[in-house]
Amino acid sequence: MRNGDAKPKKFKSVKRQEQISTISGYVTLVIMSIIWLYPILWIILSAFRTEKNDQGQLIGIVVSNYFPRAIGFDNFVNLFNNTLFPRWFMNTLFVSVISFVISTTLTLSVAYVMSKLKFKARKSFLNIALILGMFPGFMSIIAIYYILKAMNLTQTLFALILAYSAGAGLGFYVAKGFFDLIPNSLIESARLDGATNFQIFKKIIIPLSKPIIIYTALLSFTGPWMDFIFARVILGETNPELHTVAVGLYSMLYGSQSTVDPNRFTMFAAGSVIVAIPIVALFLSMQKYYVEGVTAGAVKG
Amino acid sequence: MNDRNALKQGVIQKIFSSILKSIKSIGYGIYRSLVRFVLGVKKRFVRFGKRFMDASAVTKVSHFVMGFGQLARKQFVKGFIYLFIQLGFFFILFTSPTVNGTPIGLDALRNFITLGTVEGDVFTPTDNSMLMMLFGVVTLGLIGMFIAGYLSNINSSYHNDLLIRDGKKVLSFKEDLAELLDSRFHMTMLTPAILGIVVFTILPTVFMILIAFTNFDAQHPAGQVLFDWVGFENFKNVFSGQGEVSVRFIPVLSWTLVWAFFATFSNYIAGILLALLINKKTIKLKKLWRTVFILTIAIPQFLSLLAVRSILSEYGPVNNLLMTVGLIDNPISFLGTATNPMTARASVLFINLWVGIPYTMLMTSGILMNIPTDLYEAAQIDGATKRQAFISITIPYIVFVTTPYLITSFVGNITSFNIIFLLTGGGPAVGGGYKAGSTDLLVTWLYKLTIDENEYNMGSVIGIFTFLITATGTLLSYRKSKAYKEEEAFQ
Numbered sequence: 001m002r003n004g005d006a007k008p009k010k011f012k013s014v015k016r017q018e019q020i021s022t023i024s025g026y027v028t029l030v031i032m033s034i035i036w037l038y039p040i041l042w043i044i045l046s047a048f049r050t051e052k053n054d055q056g057q058l059i060g061i062v063v064s065n066y067f068p069r070a071i072g073f074d075n076f077v078n079l080f081n082n083t084l085f086p087r088w089f090m091n092t093l094f095v096s097v098i099s100f101v102i103s104t105t106l107t108l109s110v111a112y113v114m115s116k117l118k119f120k121a122r123k124s125f126l127n128i129a130l131i132l133g134m135f136p137g138f139m140s141i142i143a144i145y146y147i148l149k150a151m152n153l154t155q156t157l158f159a160l161i162l163a164y165s166a167g168a169g170l171g172f173y174v175a176k177g178f179f180d181l182i183p184n185s186l187i188e189s190a191r192l193d194g195a196t197n198f199q200i201f202k203k204i205i206i207p208l209s210k211p212i213i214i215y216t217a218l219l220s221f222t223g224p225w226m227d228f229i230f231a232r233v234i235l236g237e238t239n240p241e242l243h244t245v246a247v248g249l250y251s252m253l254y255g256s257q258s259t260v261d262p263n264r265f266t267m268f269a270a271g272s273v274i275v276a277i278p279i280v281a282l283f284l285s286m287q288k289y290y291v292e293g294v295t296a297g298a299v300k301g
Numbered sequence: 302m303n304d305r306n307a308l309k310q311g312v313i314q315k316i317f318s319s320i321l322k323s324i325k326s327i328g329y330g331i332y333r334s335l336v337r338f339v340l341g342v343k344k345r346f347v348r349f350g351k352r353f354m355d356a357s358a359v360t361k362v363s364h365f366v367m368g369f370g371q372l373a374r375k376q377f378v379k380g381f382i383y384l385f386i387q388l389g390f391f392f393i394l395f396t397s398p399t400v401n402g403t404p405i406g407l408d409a410l411r412n413f414i415t416l417g418t419v420e421g422d423v424f425t426p427t428d429n430s431m432l433m434m435l436f437g438v439v440t441l442g443l444i445g446m447f448i449a450g451y452l453s454n455i456n457s458s459y460h461n462d463l464l465i466r467d468g469k470k471v472l473s474f475k476e477d478l479a480e481l482l483d484s485r486f487h488m489t490m491l492t493p494a495i496l497g498i499v500v501f502t503i504l505p506t507v508f509m510i511l512i513a514f515t516n517f518d519a520q521h522p523a524g525q526v527l528f529d530w531v532g533f534e535n536f537k538n539v540f541s542g543q544g545e546v547s548v549r550f551i552p553v554l555s556w557t558l559v560w561a562f563f564a565t566f567s568n569y570i571a572g573i574l575l576a577l578l579i580n581k582k583t584i585k586l587k588k589l590w591r592t593v594f595i596l597t598i599a600i601p602q603f604l605s606l607l608a609v610r611s612i613l614s615e616y617g618p619v620n621n622l623l624m625t626v627g628l629i630d631n632p633i634s635f636l637g638t639a640t641n642p643m644t645a646r647a648s649v650l651f652i653n654l655w656v657g658i659p660y661t662m663l664m665t666s667g668i669l670m671n672i673p674t675d676l677y678e679a680a681q682i683d684g685a686t687k688r689q690a691f692i693s694i695t696i697p698y699i700v701f702v703t704t705p706y707l708i709t710s711f712v713g714n715i716t717s718f719n720i721i722f723l724l725t726g727g728g729p730a731v732g733g734g735y736k737a738g739s740t741d742l743l744v745t746w747l748y749k750l751t752i753d754e755n756e757y758n759m760g761s762v763i764g765i766f767t768f769l770i771t772a773t774g775t776l777l778s779y780r781k782s783k784a785y786k787e788e789e790a791f792q
Binding site: 022026043065139165226272 | 595600608655
């Protein structure tokens with residue numbers, strides 16, 4: 001529609017203008033893509049670089065030449081043999097699987113209740129959730145730490161799972177927006193047929209909610225792979241066996257002063273590649289749902 | 302010239318009056334809800350008394366022995382649950398069992414006021430003021446929950462009274478359970494979520510707010526030195542302009558606002574432009590371009606940001622490139638160790654574009670596809686050129702739809718932690734105030750104060766202040782989006 005209004009007289013010059021703007025568009029996109037891919041490629045290249053110094057040892061620090069002069073799998077071998085990386089990976093997987101099940105359940109049940117069921121405390125619950133959401137998340141991290149400590153849970157992965165997923169009920173807004181769009185007539189007719197609220201939820205709502213379930217699950221699953229503040233405070237920096245990948249990889253670069261080793265950058269890069277591959281694959285395959293969720297959440301405000 | 306000045310003043314006045322208005326309306330709202338609360342409490346007491354007079358004998362006993370009414374009507378499971386709640390609550394309240402050496406119950410309430418009295422010596426451990434405060438809050442919470450349970454016990458027994466009066470049968474345990482899946486389904490669904498929220502969000506938040514009113518800091522580590530209530534002392538310290546925290550407060554606050562402003566608008570405008578570019582009819586391979594940018598969202602931020610940090614480091618490839626090209630002679634430090642704080646600030650803002658543009662692009666792409674085509678058809682019939690249609694349809698539409706997002710992302714940028722923490726760690730350091738560097742935001746400063754420096758009370762004051770800023774922003778966006786919802790057209 002938008003391109004159909006070129007006037008015949010000006011046809012040639014308009015066409016040329018169009019061409020110029022298309023070409024400059026491509027140039028902009030190519031330059032931007034290079035800038036956006038530059039750090040990503042850098043990490044991948046660093047993971048495989050095996051340049052050696054005069055003594056024949058691996059140079060693990062940040063080097064100034066972008067393209068490696070020697071490549072190989074040494075960094076990966078080192079990562080698996082000389083660090084606790086496999087352990088960190090399993091820790092993170094464990095935490096993220098359990099907390100994604102808990103968070104998704106909590107988020108969706110709150111969202112459904114807030115969207116489709118009418119009861120007395122509904123309005124006040126919405127207001128309280130709005131206010132609680134305004135406090136900076138980790139302001140209370142110290143308090144959470146002490147609460148977990150009082151429950152004798154700190155220094156366990158279970159504590160981290162609780163910290164990630166217990167408050168998930170508050171993040172119901174996007175999902176509520178989704179449920180709001182399911183027509184009420186559908187629910188009312190089911191109720192006329194004698195269905196209970198539980199049956200309606202199980203047989204009507206859940207099957208219709210695949211996109212939002214996937215969106216919520218995706219975010220809560222990837223959360224533990226990306227966060228390192230909670231993991232660092234709750235599990236402590238002194239127990240390498242309890243690190244998640246984020247804490248472990250961060251400590252490779254900027255650990256406490258006594259353990260910092262500048263020669264670990266390429267190993268860090270290797271770890272990054274291993275962590276990033278499954279997460280990126282997951283994201284790209286669920287891209288459609290992610291985009292839907294983001295757009296819905298943003299526009300609803 | 303004069304006109305322009307007058308205009309400027311007019312705008313400033315408008316902004317001020319709108320801020321005043323919103324403060325007024327918030328104040329009025331608080332006043333109104335307080336009045337409503339007092340009236341509500343009064344009404345409840347009156348209703349409670351009336352109900353007691355009206356209730357049957359067993360329900361009257363239920364006012365003192367929980368579950369009696371239910372047990373008398375053979376609702377054994379329910380009755381015993383209520384009885385158990387009462388016994389358990391009184392047991393905790395009066396025997397004050399200790400957890401980690403600190404009591405819960407009536408003793409905890411006393412401790413909550415004193416925050417511990419035993420200074421401790423070689424033989425006796427010091428009272429843990431921190432746990433005492435925590436358990437004080439927990440006990441208050443338990444009392445609240447008990448009251449709720451108590452009222453529900455009377456409610457349910459009185460409900461039975463009414464059923465019997467009408468000649469109906471009381472519900473069996475099975476029927477009660479069935480209710481939980483139907484007319485009380487919201488309770489079933491909300492209970493686990495609320496439990497989690499109370500323990501892991503509300504309790505910690507209340508607790509941290511309370512800490513702002515104590516002298517819990519590096520000189521008073523919990524369990525070693527007692528700390529105490531100090532009233533508004535910490536707030537005075539932060540706003541007085543004296544002391545290490547106070548000196549850095551205004552600079553950090555203003556940088557936070559500057560950062561949030563530039564970060565929001567640069568991402569917003571650049572992201573929209575990128576989306577427009579990718580959605581242009583003549584651009585091919587749309588999916589490929591989009592995927593390139595989505596990659597940055599998919600990769601965990603701590604990885605990509607640490608990679609960027611290493612690229613920009615003194616020995617990294619960017620400095621190398623600049624030197625080879627001949628733009629600079631010596632490597633520059635862009636981030637945490639930059640000689641000029643402005644370099645570091647500009648760098649983080651620039652890198653924030655790298656992080657943020659893809660989000661706006663994704664969102665705007667979705668919106669662009671949803672612009673109703675009849676708008677363009679109508680414009681075309683009216684003889685509008687493409688450019689005119691773009692300026693008076695596409696742009697207003699996008700701005701209209703994304704305004705709520707703009708405000709939420711401003712609020713989000715105020716509390717954006719990862720970018721600053723992972724890139725500069727708050728640096729470059731500022732002389733005289735080691736606790737906040739020149740790129741530190743309120744939230745990263747809050748993190749440093751609590752986690753690194755153990756100045757919990759100061760951190761808490763900063764946290765409350767951040768809350769006030771984000772709360773104002775969120776309320777504004779809430780009002781805005783509501784106003785928009787009621788609006789039919791976007792012109």
